[in-house]
Amino acid sequence: MPTTLISKLACPMPVxxxxxxxxxxxxxxxxxxxxxERHFLPLLQNEALAQLGDGGVVEFGPSRLAVSTDxxxxxxxxxxxxxxxxxxxHGTVNDLAMCGAEPLALSAALILEEGFRKSDLDRIxxxxxxxxxxxxxxxxxxxxxVVERAKxxxxxxxxxxxxxxxHGVNPGPDRAMPGDCILVSGPIGDHGMAIMAARHDLxxxxxxxxxxxxxxxAIRQLLSAFPDDVHVLRDPTRGGLATALCEIAEASRVTIxxxxxxxxxxxxxxxxxxLLGFDPLYVACEGRFIAIVSEKSAERALRIVRETEIGxxxxxxxxxxxxxxxxxxxxxxxxxxxxxxxxxxxxxxxxC
Amino acid sequence: MPTTLISKLACPMPVxxxxxxxxxxxxxxxxxxxxxERHFLPLLQNEALAQLGDGGVVEFGPSRLAVSTDxxxxxxxxxxxxxxxxxxxHGTVNDLAMCGAEPLALSAALILEEGFRKSDLDRIxxxxxxxxxxxxxxxxxxxxxVVERAKxxxxxxxxxxxxxxxHGVNPGPDRAMPGDCILVSGPIGDHGMAIMAARHDLxxxxxxxxxxxxxxxAIRQLLSAFPDDVHVLRDPTRGGLATALCEIAEASRVTIxxxxxxxxxxxxxxxxxxLLGFDPLYVACEGRFIAIVSEKSAERALRIVRETEIGxxxxxxxxxxxxxxxxxxxxxxxxxxxxxxxxxxxxxxxxC
Numbered sequence: 001m002p003t004t005l006i007s008k009l010a011c012p013m014p015v016x017x018x019x020x021x022x023x024x025x026x027x028x029x030x031x032x033x034x035x036x037e038r039h040f041l042p043l044l045q046n047e048a049l050a051q052l053g054d055g056g057v058v059e060f061g062p063s064r065l066a067v068s069t070d071x072x073x074x075x076x077x078x079x080x081x082x083x084x085x086x087x088x089x090h091g092t093v094n095d096l097a098m099c100g101a102e103p104l105a106l107s108a109a110l111i112l113e114e115g116f117r118k119s120d121l122d123r124i125x126x127x128x129x130x131x132x133x134x135x136x137x138x139x140x141x142x143x144x145x146v147v148e149r150a151k152x153x154x155x156x157x158x159x160x161x162x163x164x165x166x167h168g169v170n171p172g173p174d175r176a177m178p179g180d181c182i183l184v185s186g187p188i189g190d191h192g193m194a195i196m197a198a199r200h201d202l203x204x205x206x207x208x209x210x211x212x213x214x215x216x217x218a219i220r221q222l223l224s225a226f227p228d229d230v231h232v233l234r235d236p237t238r239g240g241l242a243t244a245l246c247e248i249a250e251a252s253r254v255t256i257x258x259x260x261x262x263x264x265x266x267x268x269x270x271x272x273x274x275l276l277g278f279d280p281l282y283v284a285c286e287g288r289f290i291a292i293v294s295e296k297s298a299e300r301a302l303r304i305v306r307e308t309e310i311g312x313x314x315x316x317x318x319x320x321x322x323x324x325x326x327x328x329x330x331x332x333x334x335x336x337x338x339x340x341x342x343x344x345x346x347x348x349x350x351x352c
Numbered sequence: 353m354p355t356t357l358i359s360k361l362a363c364p365m366p367v368x369x370x371x372x373x374x375x376x377x378x379x380x381x382x383x384x385x386x387x388x389e390r391h392f393l394p395l396l397q398n399e400a401l402a403q404l405g406d407g408g409v410v411e412f413g414p415s416r417l418a419v420s421t422d423x424x425x426x427x428x429x430x431x432x433x434x435x436x437x438x439x440x441x442h443g444t445v446n447d448l449a450m451c452g453a454e455p456l457a458l459s460a461a462l463i464l465e466e467g468f469r470k471s472d473l474d475r476i477x478x479x480x481x482x483x484x485x486x487x488x489x490x491x492x493x494x495x496x497x498v499v500e501r502a503k504x505x506x507x508x509x510x511x512x513x514x515x516x517x518x519h520g521v522n523p524g525p526d527r528a529m530p531g532d533c534i535l536v537s538g539p540i541g542d543h544g545m546a547i548m549a550a551r552h553d554l555x556x557x558x559x560x561x562x563x564x565x566x567x568x569x570a571i572r573q574l575l576s577a578f579p580d581d582v583h584v585l586r587d588p589t590r591g592g593l594a595t596a597l598c599e600i601a602e603a604s605r606v607t608i609x610x611x612x613x614x615x616x617x618x619x620x621x622x623x624x625x626x627l628l629g630f631d632p633l634y635v636a637c638e639g640r641f642i643a644i645v646s647e648k649s650a651e652r653a654l655r656i657v658r659e660t661e662i663g664x665x666x667x668x669x670x671x672x673x674x675x676x677x678x679x680x681x682x683x684x685x686x687x688x689x690x691x692x693x694x695x696x697x698x699x700x701x702x703x704c
Contacts, residue, residue: 019469019471020466020467021464021465021466021468021469021470021498022498023498024498025464025498026464026496026497027498032496036494039470039477040477043477043478043481044480044484044490048457048490048492049490049491049493053493055492056457056459058456058457058490058514060412060415060456061415063412065417065456065457065514067492068459068493069459069494069510069512071462071463071497071510072497073463073497073499073503105408105417105419107408107419107512109421109422109423110423111423111425111463112377113373114373114374116372117371119371121373121391125392125396126395128396129395132396138396138398139396139398139401140400140401140407140408140409140419141400141401141405141407141419141420142388142392142421143422143423144377144387144388145423145424145425145702146374146377146378146379147378147425148375148702150503151504152503152504153499153503153504156499156508158461158512160419160421160459160510162410162419164412349498350497350499350500
């Protein structure tokens, strides 16, 4: 009998799948939202965090400062259209832009895996530096940690951005109002499919290329012209356009109507999605934004975005319809209606 | 012949040890300094970064804002005296304090390994939240990424702190002046040896316990009393007291004289160091600071630090002797002299 008891004790406790972190908890969808809502928010509660925006905003005297952070774990670190270095700058600068903030400074913290080639590190740092210089934001501080082989994956970069929220500007996921127009700054899904192709060595013709870029110049123009009429800004990264719109619909408690045929996608991205079984609405972008703008300013807003380098293909894809239910309704190409839900699991792990 | 050629081409290029990242590049010593100086600074150059302080300081109107970032990869994540959650707050808040800054906000970015237990995550987040609440700094934004098994190690946390540098306060590693007194806030080496013992399941009596704590209250008192007489503040983390002093000596171009018998160490830490072959001068602390203070204020500064919870064992350990050579000279217990160098490799990987 004692033997049985000891062997029972020595046996490791069975760990249910539910009790451990799964890849889907990093997918940007429902599982991640639940993790944040149940495991992080109750303990860390404060107004800025509870907003769940792309960054947190804090008061500083008469000013408002935005802080945004992201760990980049993209695999592979080099991909057509960019690499983890430029992505780490674009991602965080774009998040600040989504808060209506002008970036003041960036920090970069590296977790390197033992054995990572210095030549690859040099390429990545050069790319990070050049992306930061292009938006004139200095990297004012950093950190370097090294972990043993098989405790990392070459390089992970965490960038944090500090920005100054423009006076009179207050975009927020909870500010979408009936009648507002939903604009998207360009074709969706490029980044996710480019990573997918690079990871699995798939070749497409024309080749897939990430849209990794800063949207800051376009946001600057937009907010200068309409400081108050830009109600919501969001970059559709993990979880894609559909998940971002669902989050906005929930935060604003509105019904959002989207016209599938108006959503811009490149033919090669559509083809790759069809081949691999992805829905472009759920595939991440890294150089696009959604702007929800009051009806009266929408047309001019679109013209302004189209004049910028990254926004030449900007279009309106839908409207905020009403306040009856928090939901996103897609009118499909054949005219039927389909309710969009947040991404639940994850289709594309480690795309950023 | 063609066969030979093909087999040569198919053979992977030999990668020299010199060409890849080694554990020592994260050790906080000479190798890390070289990596930063040669591979990061030339590309990312700006005044704030070049200071190589515990954080970067940027001007914002008439104010100065400090930004500090650190990735925490400590192994094991739970250790006597703390865990990775509280450490991630203490480390970054202490770095802000070393810049003379009052923390305004923190961000936290998590890289979780697939399979990490949610119950462990909950303990860590609770600890992080409670450490942040204790210093009244909100965690205003965050990020969660998940990587596959064997691409991480349970949990890595990158915290970034934003702080407001007090008016009239300007500590910097280049401000040590001949005649200045070198104070240390308490016994050194506790954290590193506690991690070492926890990692290798070594038991000491009395047990080793990390000093992980915030030094912010003591720094507040010190800077209120002597805004201008506190010339240098530094927390001796990776590389320990010796490396921190070497960095200061180089930045200020001064000779620092240290009296070994005055350097406080707990008997149990000394014993563990002797047993395992470590020099306590190179073992990391996570709740201590070095303050280099003008001679006229040193005695009162010491009294002020001693009145705080973490500083009751504060002592003077040496003086800034002259400006002839940038070096640190230790007077040993037996009266001989020894020049201290920065840590070169790394004795204790992943201690923070």
